[in-house]
Amino acid sequence: MYKVAVATALSVALLSGCTTLDPYTQEQKTSQATKGAGIGALSGAILGAAVAGKGDRNEGALAGALIGGAVGGGIGYYQDQQEMRLRQELEGTGVRVERIGDDIRLIMPGNITFATDSTRIDTGFYPVLDSVAKVLIKFDRTMVDVEGYTDSTGSFEYNQELSEYRAQAVANYLASVGVDRLRLNTRGYGERNPIASNDSAAGRAMNRRVEVRIRGTQR
Secondary structure, three states, rough: OHHHHHEEEEEHHHHHOOOOOOOOOEEEEEOOHHHHHHHHHHHHHHHHHHHHOOOHHHHHHHHHHHHHHHHHHHHHHHHHHHHHHHHHHHHHOOOOEEOOOHHHHEEHHHHHHHHHOOOOEEEEHHHHOOOOOOOOHHOOOOOEEEEEEEEOOOOOOHHHHHHHHHHHHHHHHHOOOOOHHHHHHEEOOOOOOOOOOOOOOOHHHHHHHEEEEEEEEEO
């Protein structure tokens, strides 16, 4: 019944590769493509069965599972490849690469991107952004959110404005070296959403950052 449909879609996902190589540890890990195919298959099977007539529930479940598995696996595989390239390009730069589902997040510490209280990108950071842009241009089926953050020092209004200008500066640079501006969205969060305590200098340094979130899409 439904289990057969899901199993069929999962077998398709397995053919595209269950694991991927972590470029840092050189260890095999379960790929997001396989995870995405499994989730897509299950969702598709349930939806396919729900919309089909009583006599066609098994066929509807199978069709939905196959379609859902292909869509989920496709996004996951695409982002797997992009994540690997980004990790290779950004190794040793101070930029942290994180993967959350089908999203890739680049965390750029403020001490390597901007001078204190400045909205001008440090010229030494240009090569890093060039590397990011090179990957974004190659993997163009994504949307890119550039988000600015500050610590809690200073007024809320000042921090909000500073975060907005910094996010815009990074987006402008990426656009200037070839990333389609229509893919770029910017937002400043000021001192909101801290990732460390603002009670210490080390924590405040971590909170002063720009994050680039790369979201997978389907075309």
